[in-house]
Amino acid sequence: MEEGKRQRQVAGAIQEEMNDIFRRLNLSMIAGGMVSISSVKVTPDLLEARIYLSIFQVPDTKEVMKVIESRVWEIKKELADRVKHQFRRIPVLHFYLDDTLDYVFKMEEIFKQISAEKKPAIESDDANSAANDGDDTHQESN
Numbered sequence: 001m002e003e004g005k006r007q008r009q010v011a012g013a014i015q016e017e018m019n020d021i022f023r024r025l026n027l028s029m030i031a032g033g034m035v036s037i038s039s040v041k042v043t044p045d046l047l048e049a050r051i052y053l054s055i056f057q058v059p060d061t062k063e064v065m066k067v068i069e070s071r072v073w074e075i076k077k078e079l080a081d082r083v084k085h086q087f088r089r090i091p092v093l094h095f096y097l098d099d100t101l102d103y104v105f106k107m108e109e110i111f112k113q114i115s116a117e118k119k120p121a122i123e124s125d126d127a128n129s130a131a132n133d134g135d136d137t138h139q140e141s142n
Helices: 005-024 061-070 072-083 100-141
Strands: 033-042 048-056 092-097
Touching (some): 005 048, 005 072, 033 061, 061 072, 061 092
Parallel strands (some): 048 092
């Protein structure tokens, strides 16, 4: 189902505020890696917000998610202080790991492997066709 206009507005406002909250609470850099909010989805009743986190160069993503989950009350309180005049009710926050970057890196590796496997086959086909071309011209002259 397509998101409504108000859902997109609320999600955009939450994402903007959450980026600032994460910076202020020092949650954007955890365990030597970077945490950013890739997207926010809000339910049609505007009572739940799904916040997708992109975690980069962190050895243990589960530990980072635990740190964020342990501070969810503090994050929600900060969000409520900032948007209390814009929203009737502050949505319940749910954090999810956005693994699209990992997926992209895996796909790039697969494409590199495929192209590496095709290059020797293409080179051998070119060599065979060059040898055959030479044979064809030699036979025509006879």
